[in-house]
Amino acid sequence: MAKVHNYSAGPCILPKEVFQKAAKSIENFNDLNLSLIEISHRSKDFVDVMEEARSLVKEILNIPENYDVLFLQGGASLGFLTAAYNMMRSHKRGGYLVTGSWAKKAAKEANFMGESKIIASSEDTNFNYIPKGYDLGDDIDYFHVTSNNTIFGTQIKEFYKGEIPLVCDMSSDIFSRKINIDDFDLIYAGAQKNMGPAGTTLYILKKDILGNSTVPIPTMLNLKTHTEKDSMFNTPPVFAVYTSMLTLQWLKGIGGLDAIEKINMEKSNLIYNEIDRNPLFSGTANVEDRSNMNATFTLNDHNLSNEFEQMLNDANVSGLKGHRSVGGYRASMYNAMPKESVEVLVDVMKELTTKKG
Numbered sequence: 001m002a003k004v005h006n007y008s009a010g011p012c013i014l015p016k017e018v019f020q021k022a023a024k025s026i027e028n029f030n031d032l033n034l035s036l037i038e039i040s041h042r043s044k045d046f047v048d049v050m051e052e053a054r055s056l057v058k059e060i061l062n063i064p065e066n067y068d069v070l071f072l073q074g075g076a077s078l079g080f081l082t083a084a085y086n087m088m089r090s091h092k093r094g095g096y097l098v099t100g101s102w103a104k105k106a107a108k109e110a111n112f113m114g115e116s117k118i119i120a121s122s123e124d125t126n127f128n129y130i131p132k133g134y135d136l137g138d139d140i141d142y143f144h145v146t147s148n149n150t151i152f153g154t155q156i157k158e159f160y161k162g163e164i165p166l167v168c169d170m171s172s173d174i175f176s177r178k179i180n181i182d183d184f185d186l187i188y189a190g191a192q193k194n195m196g197p198a199g200t201t202l203y204i205l206k207k208d209i210l211g212n213s214t215v216p217i218p219t220m221l222n223l224k225t226h227t228e229k230d231s232m233f234n235t236p237p238v239f240a241v242y243t244s245m246l247t248l249q250w251l252k253g254i255g256g257l258d259a260i261e262k263i264n265m266e267k268s269n270l271i272y273n274e275i276d277r278n279p280l281f282s283g284t285a286n287v288e289d290r291s292n293m294n295a296t297f298t299l300n301d302h303n304l305s306n307e308f309e310q311m312l313n314d315a316n317v318s319g320l321k322g323h324r325s326v327g328g329y330r331a332s333m334y335n336a337m338p339k340e341s342v343e344v345l346v347d348v349m350k351e352l353t354t355k356k357g
Ligand SMILES: *Cc1c(COP(=O)(O)O)cnc(C)c1O
Pocket: 010, 074, 075, 076, 077, 078, 102, 146, 148, 149, 150, 169, 170, 171, 172, 190, 191, 193
């Protein structure tokens, strides 16, 4: 069968070797003659998986000793609420940088136990840029940002550095580039954009945030519940954690963040260079805020869309349709996407110009 160049924005593609090993674990895990999904999560075989997954996160992201790593459930969408519960302090107020639909949803959740303050928003221009030069004020307990705006194709290049605890939804660009963990008090990320299948959410937290909330926290949303039990308070999503562990092994094997950052840069340069060079297309995001994970663009002449889409189809390019709130196209180039797939897309864009130019 011909290779499909899958630009899905999420769930994401994963390396082939990860799929192969994950598939094997369903039938026969660790040569136990048992499936990964039918053994006790308290067995040594699975506890070892959880421990290796957590330690690979620490190693790859260079996480200091005063941080903890958890694999929980509920998606990043529950992370919006979990983050707010755990970060409320004397003001009972979180500051939010509203850079897209996910950020807006995050801000909404803070109102269940406190309130949210919108620090700045780019909604006025359909989130095509990252606001800068804002004032946080002195009445918020934490500052919440979304590192990469999956739908709109923008990405924060420089994070806030200051006294106010920084919380980040890193769902769609974690492990895509080097970050300085010390800048953050709490990071959460749904696995299915860049790490594994849907079903688990990664939390990276500074240990000293625990136990300091000024609001009562439901047991499952209290991060302390989970750190005290080494991420095994209740049955973890075993398959999602195992598959994430395999992806992290792959990432470490290819050279970790140094290597992947370089590859991701090459891929995004390829596509952005074509968008800028090709008179038939326009990028939708502000150039300096462009994401290296999700490139959003449109055809200047909508009459060409049927032809372009047919050509994409013939070249086995799938999942390129933009989110309905932006329209146009979105090329999601998560870690496992080979450069060769981006070259195929760029060739189709070039070919359209040759035909129409
Ligand atoms: C996909 C996405 C979410 C939602 O994640 P779920 O795991 O589906 O809840 C939140 N934030 C960002 C930045 C995303 O890309």
